Amino acid sequence: MLILTCPNCGVSGEETEFTPGGEAHLKRFGPGSDDEAFTGYLFERKNPKGVHFERWRHAYGCGKWFHAARCTVTLEVFGTYSAQTTEPPAHIIDAIKTKRPDWEGYE
Amino acid sequence: MADAVSAVGGAEFRGAVTVREVGPTGMITLRGDLGSDAVAKAVKAATGLGAVPGEREIGLDGDKGAAWMSPDELLILVPYAEAEKAVTAMEKAPGKAHALVVNVSDARAHFRISGAGVREVLAKGAPVDLSPDAFGAGTIRRSRVGQVAAAFWLSDTDCFDLVCFRSVGEYMFTWLSTAGAKDSLPGYLS
Numbered sequence: 001m002l003i004l005t006c007p008n009c010g011v012s013g014e015e016t017e018f019t020p021g022g023e024a025h026l027k028r029f030g031p032g033s034d035d036e037a038f039t040g041y042l043f044e045r046k047n048p049k050g051v052h053f054e055r056w057r058h059a060y061g062c063g064k065w066f067h068a069a070r071c072t073v074t075l076e077v078f079g080t081y082s083a084q085t086t087e088p089p090a091h092i093i094d095a096i097k098t099k100r101p102d103w104e105g106y107e
Numbered sequence: 108m109a110d111a112v113s114a115v116g117g118a119e120f121r122g123a124v125t126v127r128e129v130g131p132t133g134m135i136t137l138r139g140d141l142g143s144d145a146v147a148k149a150v151k152a153a154t155g156l157g158a159v160p161g162e163r164e165i166g167l168d169g170d171k172g173a174a175w176m177s178p179d180e181l182l183i184l185v186p187y188a189e190a191e192k193a194v195t196a197m198e199k200a201p202g203k204a205h206a207l208v209v210n211v212s213d214a215r216a217h218f219r220i221s222g223a224g225v226r227e228v229l230a231k232g233a234p235v236d237l238s239p240d241a242f243g244a245g246t247i248r249r250s251r252v253g254q255v256a257a258a259f260w261l262s263d264t265d266c267f268d269l270v271c272f273r274s275v276g277e278y279m280f281t282w283l284s285t286a287g288a289k290d291s292l293p294g295y296l297s
């Protein structure tokens with residue numbers, strides 16, 4: 001079972017209280033971008049075995065979005081953080097590196 | 108004004124615990140900067156409470172109250188007949204500062220579940236630690252109960268108040284009555 005702590009309201013809840021929102025930190029390619037970039041934005045997603053960054057919404061709780069860094073193999077959650085950021089903050093990167101020294105890093 | 112009709116007509120169930128629909132309750136959504144004077148004034152105007160509830164807190168004073176719903180949202184509780192008056196007072200209170208005030212009374216259902224095993228009844232369907240050490244008075248928790256969203260708080264010893272959307276009021280009453288059936292409690296939290 002996946003247990004997430006919502007950084008907006010402090011609740012630690014199990015996953016049925018939340019709604020997954022897919023891969024985190026996508027950059028939007030819209031009007032003016034070429035077809036390849038637009039296709040990538042629409043369809044191409046990471047599917048790592050290991051460290052992954054995702055968007056989640058506390059659907060049954062405070063209703064707010066946030067980000068989570070977790071391991072797709074063990075369901076270990078390295079940390080949750082604000083939705084209002086375009087990349088993982090330093091303290092999340094540090095937490096992952098402490099637990100997964102071999103991790104290749106973000107992006 | 109037409110007579111207000113509640114979700115399940117004030118139904119009551121008696122089993123291991125008692126489940127009762129409280130009936131029409133004044134509920135007002137207030138959105139704004141919860142640390143601002145504007146919101147403090149609006150809370151005071153509607154409920155008389157001198158403090159804005161902190162994270163996951165609910166402040167109660169008789170039949171009025173204010174509950175923390177999210178970092179920018181409060182739920183104001185007042186008697187049903189006073190809701191419109193409270194809305195008017197809340198809209199005036201912040202002056203020019205930004206706040207949203209909406210009377211949601213008719214969109215909600217309000218239940219009261221009481222009896223010694225009440226924590227176990229809720230724990231059957233809410234993924235929440237309901238042990239007395241973890242869940243005490245003054246806390247409000249938004250979560251799910253069964254398959255629907257709800258918010259609940261301790262209104263007295265062994266007594267929870269629960270609010271949910273009116274559209275799922277009948278589901279909630281049936282769910283609570285089933286979970287609270289006689290001889291159905293595990294006896295884990297008591």
Ligand SMILES: [Zn+2]
Nearest residue numbers: 006009058062
């Ligand atoms: Zn939350």
